[in-house]
Amino acid sequence: xxxxxxxxxxxxxxxxxxxxxxxxxxxxxxxxxxxxxxxxxxxxxxxxxxxxxxxxxxxxxxxxxxxxxxxxxxxxxxxxxxxxxxxxxxxxxxxxxxxxxxxxxxxxxxxx
Amino acid sequence: xxxxxxxxxxxxxxxxxxxxxxxxxxxxxxxxxxxxxxxxxxxxxxxxxxxxxxxxxxxxxxxxxxxxxxxxxxxxxxxxxxxxxxxxxxxxxxxxxxxxxxxxxxxxxxxxxxxxxxxx
Numbered sequence: 424x425x426x427x428x429x430x431x432x433x434x435x436x437x438x439x440x441x442x443x444x445x446x447x448x449x450x451x452x453x454x455x456x457x458x459x460x461x462x463x464x465x466x467x468x469x470x471x472x473x474x475x476x477x478x479x480x481x482x483x484x485x486x487x488x489x490x491x492x493x494x495x496x497x498x499x500x501x502x503x504x505x506x507x508x509x510x511x512x513x514x515x516x517x518x519x520x521x522x523x524x525x526x527x528x529x530x531x532x533x534x535x
Numbered sequence: 536x537x538x539x540x541x542x543x544x545x546x547x548x549x550x551x552x553x554x555x556x557x558x559x560x561x562x563x564x565x566x567x568x569x570x571x572x573x574x575x576x577x578x579x580x581x582x583x584x585x586x587x588x589x590x591x592x593x594x595x596x597x598x599x600x601x602x603x604x605x606x607x608x609x610x611x612x613x614x615x616x617x618x619x620x621x622x623x624x625x626x627x628x629x630x631x632x633x634x635x636x637x638x639x640x641x642x643x644x645x646x647x648x649x650x651x652x653x654x655x
Contacts, residue, residue, distance in 0.1 A: 459646075466541070466628045466646035467579070510578075514644075522569045523630070523644055525579040 426450075427511045432530040435501045443496040443529050445511030450491050455514045457523065458485065458496050460507040467510065467525075470496065506533045538562055539631045541647030548619055548654055556614045556650045558629030564609035565631035569644070570602075573626040585612040619654045626651055 428446045435441040447456065455474050459467040471478055471485045473494070478485040484497040498505055510528040538561040548554045558568055566587045571579040583604055584592040591604035601623075603615040612631075616623055628649045 457644075459644075464626070464649065464651065466539075466630075466649045468646070469643065472643070522581050522584060524581070525571075527578050 426513050426524070427526055429509070429511050429526060429529045431527060432532065434532045434534060435498075436534050437503060438500050441498040441501045441505070441531065441533075443498075443509050443511075443531065444493065445496070446493045447511070447513055448492040450513055451515070453515055456485065456487060456491075456494050457512045457514050458483070458509060459512065459523075460505075460509045461528070462504075462507045470509070472514070501531075501533045503533050503535060506531055539565075539629065539645045539647040541627075541629055541650050543650060544648060545651045546653070548652070550620055550654055551618055553615055553617045554619055554652060556616070556627055556629075556652075558612045558614070558631070558647050560610045560631040560645070563631075565612075566609060567632045568606060568612040569630045569632075570604060570612075570614050571628045571630070573628060573649075579628060582614075616652065619652070621654045624652055624654045 426449055455472050457472040458470040460470050461467045471480055471483050473485045473487050477487060486495045508528040508530050510525050512523045514523060540559045540561055542557045546554055568585040570582045572582050573579045581594050582597045582602060585604045585606040587606045587609050593599045601617055603617060606612040626649050629647045630644045632644055
């Protein structure tokens with residue numbers, strides 16, 4: 424049970440922003456929100472993670488709702504190389520050696 | 536970031552033979568590694584948790600005698616698919632847990648590039 428829900432697929436135009444939503448309504452106080460993406464025939468790649476505050480890095484931004492029941496991964500300018508399956512995953516901060524439970528993720532298509 | 540390397544990236548084997556897949560953490564020590572399997576158009580499914588120096592923990596429905604896991608050192612875990620059959624053809628992915636940096640920084644998972652196994 425991934426305990427997160429995401430849309431199955433989304434489409435974006437190149438160089439436009441993309442907002443990928445994720446619902447995690449049963450999230451606990453010690454759960455982080457992690458985002459990974461998987462390009463075809465590759466292992467998952469770390470994108471970003473957060474706990475309560477919004478986070479920015481060179482790849483993306485993560486906006487976390489105040490009640491933490493949802494979050495949005497923001498790609499500011501989509502490129503063709505961003506076409507991938509994006510996974511939103513809950514991870515327990517206090518669970519050392521945690522495994523990540525993957526849901527179906529969101530398949531992002533980027534149109535030129 | 537930390538690097539996890541899998542080898543081989545692709546392997547084709549005959550039905551009934553065994554195949555070994557290696558997962559190495561190149562620049563950090565990983566007491567825990569995870570093995571996933573991914574069928575086409577599906578998500579990653581956890582197969583087992585590999586703990587250095589002890590027996591692996593298998594998920595329900597995964598045959599431990601068929602998928603042998605050895606985690607002999609802090610940087611290497613191996614998955615051996617024994618007596619492989621065509622239905623074992625899949626994309627196998629390992630991850631290594633990078634260790635908790637501090638109380639506010641969760642342990643990150645670093646993934647290998649995956650191994651495409653085809654059993655003919």
